[in-house]
Amino acid sequence: MKPSHLARLVLLLGLVLLLAACHREDAQPWRLTDISGHMPDLAFQLTDDTGKPVTGDDYRGKVVLLYFGYTHCPDVCPLTLAHLHAVLQRVGPKADGARILFVSVDPARDTPAVMHAYVNAFDKRAVGLTGTPRALEALSKRYRSAFTREPSDANGQYEVSHSSGIYFFDRQGQARLLATPAASQDDLVHDLYLLLETGK
Amino acid sequence: MTLRSLPLLLAGLLGAGAVHAGQADHVHASAAWIRVMPAGLPAGGYVTLRNEGDQPAVLDGASSVAYGSVMLHESSTDTGMGRMRMVDRLTVPAHGQVALAPGGYHLMLTGATRAVQPGQKVRVTLHFADGSALAADFLARPANAL
Numbered sequence: 001m002k003p004s005h006l007a008r009l010v011l012l013l014g015l016v017l018l019l020a021a022c023h024r025e026d027a028q029p030w031r032l033t034d035i036s037g038h039m040p041d042l043a044f045q046l047t048d049d050t051g052k053p054v055t056g057d058d059y060r061g062k063v064v065l066l067y068f069g070y071t072h073c074p075d076v077c078p079l080t081l082a083h084l085h086a087v088l089q090r091v092g093p094k095a096d097g098a099r100i101l102f103v104s105v106d107p108a109r110d111t112p113a114v115m116h117a118y119v120n121a122f123d124k125r126a127v128g129l130t131g132t133p134r135a136l137e138a139l140s141k142r143y144r145s146a147f148t149r150e151p152s153d154a155n156g157q158y159e160v161s162h163s164s165g166i167y168f169f170d171r172q173g174q175a176r177l178l179a180t181p182a183a184s185q186d187d188l189v190h191d192l193y194l195l196l197e198t199g200k
Numbered sequence: 201m202t203l204r205s206l207p208l209l210l211a212g213l214l215g216a217g218a219v220h221a222g223q224a225d226h227v228h229a230s231a232a233w234i235r236v237m238p239a240g241l242p243a244g245g246y247v248t249l250r251n252e253g254d255q256p257a258v259l260d261g262a263s264s265v266a267y268g269s270v271m272l273h274e275s276s277t278d279t280g281m282g283r284m285r286m287v288d289r290l291t292v293p294a295h296g297q298v299a300l301a302p303g304g305y306h307l308m309l310t311g312a313t314r315a316v317q318p319g320q321k322v323r324v325t326l327h328f329a330d331g332s333a334l335a336a337d338f339l340a341r342p343a344n345a346l
Binding site: 077 | 235237238239241242243244269273275277280281282283284302303306308309310342343344345346
């Protein structure tokens with residue numbers, strides 16, 4: 001083979017690789033971590049912030065953003081929920097097809113009434129879920145999440161350390177994406193919009 | 201002690217006083233706000249502290265007549281776990297600044313003496329290790345403020 005042919009071949013090979021790379025990007029449009037097929041679908045038996053018993057099936061047809069937290073958390077939980085509110089606002093009216101499920105890791109203090117006041121301070125599409133310690137632990141474990149109650153202070157107040165990920169489920173209740181609280185608003189808006197557009 | 205050494209002692213004390221008085225005097229507070237939560241739940245307080253002095257200023261507490269307790273905390277979400285820890289002292293370096301901001305250092309304000317409404321200003325006093333203090337007005341903002 002002449003050197004000029006070899007150069008042309010290398011160039012062609014490079015072009016093929018480049019096209020393959022572009023194609024792969026098309027197949028993987030997500031900016032957040034894709035967990036499709038790696039986490040179980042949305043299933044739980046809890047109580048919502050109006051005091052009504054609910055299951056995962058009650059949210060089929062909605063895109064669900066699941067986040068564990070507690071109402072006595074003054075910094076990280078409000079920051080995450082404020083971010084999610086801003087994301088829903090940026091997505092626009094379509095975001096009415098989404099629900100933020102804020103699941104308590106502090107059932108001793110988080111009554112439905114407290115949860116109701118708390119979630120509504122952030123977004124009307126946010127639902128507070130609480131339940132028995134057993135049911136909450138089951139849901140947490142289902143998504144390989146964890147929480148630990150820290151020792152109480154002199155006033156009986158305590159913090160709860162908890163997994164800070166945000167789990168996205170599609171309208172069929174399939175686990176699809178995982179975001180960290182550090183995820184950019186742009187990436188959250190991008191992926192939520194796509195998820196709302198698919199499988200209607 | 202002889203009478204002659206008294207002026208020296210006094211001068212020493214005054215000198216010491218001048219050195220210690222006023223870590224707070226060199227600190228400027230800006231962007232001070234409180235994330236107001238419903239149902240009397242604990243609120244987060246945020247502020248940027250700039251130290252114009254030649255010595256570090258060490259924040260070691262805060263208080264407010266509007267809240268029963270104000271504590272200095274630090275949040276972290278590394279390793280995927282959201283955690284909070286108490287902070288005894290926070291140093292604002294000489295000619296430097298420290299930001300108490302969401303997701304990191306913050307004040308935890310609990311036991312509001314009466315409901316704080318968004319838009320109100322809440323006076324918070326920041327206490328420094330040398331006993332000096334700085335009062336700053338924190339703007340109450342809604343829970344979902346960013």
